Amino acid sequence: MPTDIAFLAIAEAQQLYHWLPAALELARRPGVRVSVLSPSDKLLALIGSYDPDGRLTQVRLARPPSGPDSLFRQPSRLATLLLNHRRIARFPTVVTTEISSAWLRRMPGFASRMILIKHGAGDREGGYKKRHADFDLTLVAGEKDRRRMIERGLCADTRIAIGGYPKFELKAPRQRFFADDKPVLLYNPHFDPVLSSWIRHGPAVMAALESLDGWNVLIAPHTKLARRVPPITSAAPHIRVDMGSRRSIDMSYTMSADVYLGDVSSQVYEYLIEPRPCIFLNLDHRDARCETFAHWRLGQVIETMDGLPTALARANALQAGFLGVQEAAMRDSIDLSPIPASRRQADIILDFLKDAA
Missing domain, CATH: 3.40.50.2000 (Glycogen Phosphorylase B;)
Structure with a gap:
């Protein structure tokens, strides 16, 4: 049998x-x-x-x-x-x-x-x-x-x-989503209504992303966010939004970004299969010492969107200082x-x- x-x-x-x-x-x-x-x-x-x-x-x-x-x-x-x-x-x-x-x-x-x-x-x-x-x-x-x-x-x-x-065995390759060679920022907000950086701060976040100079931006929220909020849209030529497609779940975006911007999504660990700079949004000024925010140790944390341009400008220079903790967090989170x-x-x-x- x-x-x-x-x-x-x-x-x-x-x-x-x-x-x-x-x-x-x-x-x-x-x-x-x-x-x-x-x-x-x-x-x-x-x-x-x-x-x-x-x-x-x-x-x-x-x-x-x-x-x-x-x-x-x-x-x-x-x-x-x-x-x-x-x-x-x-x-x-x-x-x-x-x-x-x-x-x-x-x-x-x-x-x-x-x-x-x-x-x-x-x-x-x-x-x-x-x-x-x-x-x-x-x-x-x-x-x-x-x-x-x-x-x-x-x-x-x-x-x-x-x-x-096992998801790593199905991951998409790095892809090109923009016509030019500017570095790519991936913004990946979570759906949790209490913890998400988008639900309570969407207009401020979008204004900051649209005003960025020298960057392309992929906005790919957790697919459950689409049920909770109106569609995220932008007319800015350097911004691409995906509210839910195969690319938003097969690691196309996490593999193709140069810097990660997020809050509490577990996708940060998918992104860190290749250690790269991370920036986390603490726009509600939370106590980051609890386990929920353990991954905020893996990159810069900013408390206002005004700090985003400076954080991006410093990201590559600071990455060497975060590399060790990123690798340790990955070993603890995912047995590779x-x-x-x-x-x-x-x-x-x-x-x-x-x-x-």
Whole structure:
């Protein structure tokens, strides 16, 4: 009998990059059958673009009525689970990157083993919720998340493992997004309404970016921000805005920027796969000593947009002083083993299933 493993794709497209490499690797293993369950034709098409040999069995789940279907707008996860829980329960092992699936534990007859691949590697406290404790096994990117999950009582040390960051295996190459050779600043605001630099300070941020001389600017917010705010627009020729596309989630922008400007997004750790200058916005004058802002040690921190031109002018000269802490933070956040993360995650999952049999 083959080992049947189902990967749930009920979240928005940005999450699939965190589980898809492991799914493809498992599908290459003898005696393993991998199914991808999703209510979205758009998500299944994107997944299929990374699976030209058709190794993954695509299963189209029922959609809640009137639910949207785009890469970044999906129907209620709970509604999707309620509508499909019997079908999902047919699989003995379910892998997901989102904690809403923990609701399956409360549905009649559901007895599948549940594995969570924690997506992202950021510092925000919102990345740690009680529902994390409902999974049989959790895979994290590095020691930082392992330590924090255990400290918060969300995982026993026997139910959590470090598997690296498989998204790096699907990263886009560096690209040219502007006609000239000016350096590129990436502004990557988060969606959190309390912590985002855009939601409360958007006009001041845009005015500063539009007035920059000698820079091109990519504005690529977390895709969830588009649900909370009107579309970000600018007529400035040196500014390009992407409110949600494949490029905004496949590392096209983080790989192509020369300086990172942000607040609390975990994408800073994707950007730092190649250490480069960072600038962080503390426009609400927060106490940066708590863990949520741990990454603010990795670059300059400015408290008004008036400080942006000076910070940019100094960025390259100051980078040598930040290099050591950037590299240390990356080692703690993402375990960059020479063994591909997809292979490590596949081995961890199969070893777990063997022990649980």
